[in-house]
Amino acid sequence: MAELLAVRGLRVEFATDRGPAQVLDGISLDVGPGEVVGLVGESGCGKTTLARAILGVLPAGAARIRDGEVRFKGADLLREDPRVVNDHVRGRAITFIPQDPFTSFSPLFSVETQMMDLMKWKSPRATNGGGPPSIFRRYPRARYRADREAVLEALRAVQIPEPARALRRLPHEFSGGQRQRLMIAMALLPRPDLIIADEPTTALDVTIQAQILRLLRELVKERGVSVLFTTHDLGTAHEICDRVVVMYAGQEMEAAPTDAFFGRPAHPYTRRLLASVPSPDGEIRDIPGEVPSLVAPPSGCRFHPRCDHATAECREVRPAPRELGEDHAVRCHHPVDAPAEVDR
Amino acid sequence: MNAPLLEIVELVRHFPVRSAFGRRVGWLRAVDGVSLTVLPGETLGLVGESGCGKSTLGKTVMGIHAPTAGDIRFAGREIGRLPRRARRAVAKDLQYVYQDPGASLDPRWKVGPLLHEPLKIHTTLSRAEREREVRAILAAVGLPDAHLDLYPHELSGGQQRRVGLARILTLRPRLVILDEPTSGLDVSVQASVLKLFRSLQETFALTYVFISHDLSVVRAMCARIAVMYLGKIVELGPTAGVFEKPRHPYTQSLLAAVPRIGGRRVTQDFALEGEPPNPRDVPSGCRFRTRCSLAQARCAVEEPPLRPLDGRTVACHFA
């Protein structure tokens, strides 16, 4: 199957006070066309770094890509001409929904100004002759009108009441949930193939979150857009994703279709993670130990210091991906073959 | 039977809303008439989304805000209107844990003096006696004696949290208000923290008021639960019953909105539209009516009181 996005062996290092931190340790990940993939993990696991690496917006001074490739529609984004990637891929074929709706808009300009600014450069109708954005570039009238129509249409699709009036308002006049709707609209306008959503509902109340998740899923399924959805909330991943990938300390541990992931998790970390979600029976299960430092990470499989099933092999060699059938891959020397511990 | 440890009667806390010139143009009705009781030894959950007033309620009970109206009775004694010095003395028995207990530590003080301080304020123990207490508490929260000589920033976030808790526990309070104690935490860290709370409750015979927006956490930790919406309680009762069969339309939507692992997807069932109204502009009558599928004319006119129904109390005309 031709994957839309194929990350292979990505290795990213960050410079810190205490030395270089191995934030991503050879990550491989696939996203198929029209597929919603959830990237799940706790803080420090590297999911946001991975999202940024794919977009190509890692902090230039601090981060270094040491190895690996990011293949999008066949081409390796890390090795293509950066200007071509900037014009045609970033903000166009791949768009982004950030986590914090409260700081993602400029407070100074109206929604219309900000969205039309986006359309000026990234509208599907634009014929970019190449070259960096310049304030001297003209915005042809006819295209402007067509783009504005598209923007109004997008606002209707994300259920913003009275789109024409909404355009004239400033972002802070909207609630958090409404601003996320605007971000979703902006992410869809360039007609992307892939949307990277970085914890888009974490900052929202649970009832608003439910509305946003439903909206996002409807819209992407309608348009056949793929989504790479990072989250630390397993429930959210279950809600909206077709497949789930779990990361720990910069390594991906398991990737499976949603039902298999939650029903028969194979990796000890996945099992423990699922078990630590508070369950109705009132019993609380945590994971002994602490998240390791990425400056001096454990060797081999990075979860081995906290794992019940660990052996010497786990300490020495990082497990290669093992197919457990039906698109279910796990990187573990001792995968578990049993239903999830806690019955929900 | 047990006399309630904490009794809140029609508690009100309003904040003035001021225009650019400092003139008051309205009121933010953060807590708008809340009554509840907390029995010794129990863990009462207080849930709701942002703006519902649960945090303000906790802070008002604690004395961080002064009540606008209503009574707060702790161990039978009214504390909402005490003069400042007397109110400070209540802190010995009634304490409050912030979302990030580590942030409650003065960064310029070492852990040792930080833990001694509550005892210095409230007791007349000698230095040696205080030291003994402090070491006992440190052990109870699972930290080594060596930490007494460290500054907060030299500890990890989790350790800072434990020091923050230890600081409160040195006073051996009877009731502890926990304000969003697991918000923003990873799920495995959250599990450790909840386990710690449980063990501390046993060791120190604590009573908890557990404020959280995370329903699954509240379900695991609390035997009774109060659901708040826009400054009032809409449903109050045993957790198991409320979760299994929520009676108030808001509780129903709230529970339906929580993403669950396994089972039906929320987005298939969920039906609550619109946004919560601004607490400065509370709807007349029942404040949930603007989003409620059961709303009728009566709801705009008459505010429903909490009435008993099915083993709990519900504030709805048509539940």
Place this chain on the structure above:
Amino acid sequence: MSAAWFVLTRLAQDRSALAGVVLIALLVVCAALAPVLATHPEDVFELHPAERLQAPSIAHWLGTDRMGSDVYSRLLFGARITILIGVIAVGASLVIGVPIGLVAGYFHGWLSDALMRVSDIFLAVPQVVLAIAIAQTLGPSLPNVILALSVTYWPWFARVVYAETRALQKEIFVESTAALGASPWRLTVLHVLPSIASPIIVRASIGMGFTILTAAALGFLGLGPPPPTPEWGRTIAESREFLPDAWWYAAAPGLAIFLTVMGFNLLGDGLRDVLDPRLRRSRTAGDG
């Protein structure tokens, strides 16, 4: 005292701050060891009219003044006056301004407003002008100069302390310590004051520079300690009628004032860079 060591090492890395420290150290050494370092210590009081206005030479390193006294020696003893004025004036301003700022910052009612309005009034008048007015009224003398300077400089401390105290009230650790039952007194003295020590120290250092400059101005105008006190500003005033021939007469005290004030300003800037942002940032925990 690990905090002091931390500050010193960080300060040493900043070249201009280091220059400031060196200059101030030089000032202190000159003042402390004036009797030893001076070539003609008796010239503070004695006159040698026969040797007046001699250019710098081996005998008189910086020449002589109109009374024939050795400029260099008088300069060194003048350093003592300078430090005395600076320390006492800034110290007094601190003792007045900090408590006022604390009270205004801690409380929120009319008292706080009143105190800040009073300090605003003082700040609205240029310090030099006010100091002149006070010194003029009271007569030229060393204590009056110090008084005039203290009375005009305290609002700077009050304002800094007020702003910092208000900002600190929003900090969670202050709110939670109050919730623990701490009295306002305990909160203010044991928690707020140590937290705002850095801005106070920075302000004090800059204040020294500013105060010394103003003291020199007062001395120049004849409002400072009367002769034969070798105050630098007065020395410059004396030298005026002999310029440009006896250039050393004005250049020496002028340069001394310049280096002293610059030294305190550089130190103040350096301290500000070291103390404020970094101490606050060191609260980060070791999570990934």
